[in-house]
Amino acid sequence: MTNFNDAEKIAKQIGETLRKIRKEKGMSLQDLANITGVSKLTLGNIERGEGNPSLTVIWKIANGLTIPISALLQEKQEVIISRKNKGNKILSTNEACTLEPMFDAANYGSLEIHRAFLKPNSTYSPGAHQSGVIEYVTVMEGELKIQIDDDFYHLYQYDSIKFDGGRKHAYSNPTDKETVLHFVMTYANS
Incomplete structure (x- = not known):
């Protein structure tokens, strides 16, 4: 399973990516809350890396932004090997x-x-x-x-x-x- 440090890293990564996407789309947190059905407080916590969002919340955000959920989990690498139980969960x-x-x-x-x-x-x-x-x-x-x-x-x-x-x-x-x-x-x- 994901240990605490991994969960913290994932939460921070999701938050940074979400903030970047939201700003690229010229949206406020309230705009994002309106289109996703996720509260402004929760979205703010996610963006600050203070929350570990569930799959349901991530789907709501991705659907609202009309992006794949994996867009919120991006890590910059040129060659990627995906091993079972080694990636984000x-x-x-x-x-x-x-x-x-x-x-x-x-x-x-x-x-x-x-x-x-x-x-x-x-x-x-x-x-x-x-x-x-x-x-x-x-x-x-x-x-x-x-x-x-x-x-x-x-x-x-x-x-x-x-x-x-x-x-x-x-x-x-x-x-x-x-x-x-x-x-x-x-x-x-x-």
Whole structure:
């Protein structure tokens, strides 16, 4: 798991990046609060590196800014190796899902790649993302039940699914073992 120093570093990095993006867009903290549904106080704490935002809060911010979430986690490097459990981690509010962005979206790019670890017998419900997001999900280990609007799909190891991430969706692990997922997300509006 992420130790305190790593969590502090991630929080500071997210805060610095968020402040930079907000200023580039000419927005005040109140403007950002209005479009994200995250309070001005919380956003200020995040920008100062004083908060360790949950995955839900990071999604709200990214959706409001119409950027990939990995844009908030950028680290400047020329060659990047993404190793399991070595990169940044973001927990869902209910701690059912751990997301590991694998590579940054340089300059708020139109593609991001993540590893996700879904706890046994748990559900992660990100809801709907911004318009133009397409999700590609592959089950690397375990099983996945995914709900997209009112439809349900059951995937097994190495099965993949593609769908409009702008639709309400939820991921469930119906087993007693961790499910490992590989996400590729594209952003048409980037």
